[in-house]
Amino acid sequence: MERQIRCLVSSESPGISSALDIFEINRILGCYLRTKIDQVNVADLGGWRLLMCVGIRNIDSIGVFKRTRRYPSDMEFEVSISIPVPSVEDAEYGLSEMGFFNGMDETKFHIIAPQYAAYQGLQEYVVGSGGRAIDKAFEMGFKCGGKVIRYVA
Helix, strand or coil: CCCCEEEEEEECCCCCCCCCCHHHHHHHHHHHHHHHHHHECHHHHCCCEEEEEEEEECECCEEEECCCEEEHHHCEEEEEEEEECCECCCCCCCECCCCCCECCCCCCEEEECCCHHHCCCHHHHHHHHHHHHHHHHHHHCEEECCEEECECC
């Protein structure tokens, strides 16, 4: 069951990899998913796996894509999550050079407001926001092969 749901963290934001330990964030969020797996109706995946793909991006809010992607050759569904990078105006630990910035499309994403003040540093913020987004994904539910995957407990 452990590998039925897994996490992959990546960054599309220039310069952030030097400020974060992406591998550690991936490990922590993977552990978080393992603590939640008993609350999810994974039996409805019918042998398929679920990939929670967390991307760190220059956007304006946390977003959980409403639709899954399907990869038949790997028997895997992907749920895309976007975590915004804070600027120095948003948080003391934010980045000064942000580059381009994109707004989230509410028709395609479930939107969650970032809580920059709730965290002490960038690493803690990304981990906390990733956990919040994973919870939102399973609270709202998403379709995989015609079945809605969500928290059931």
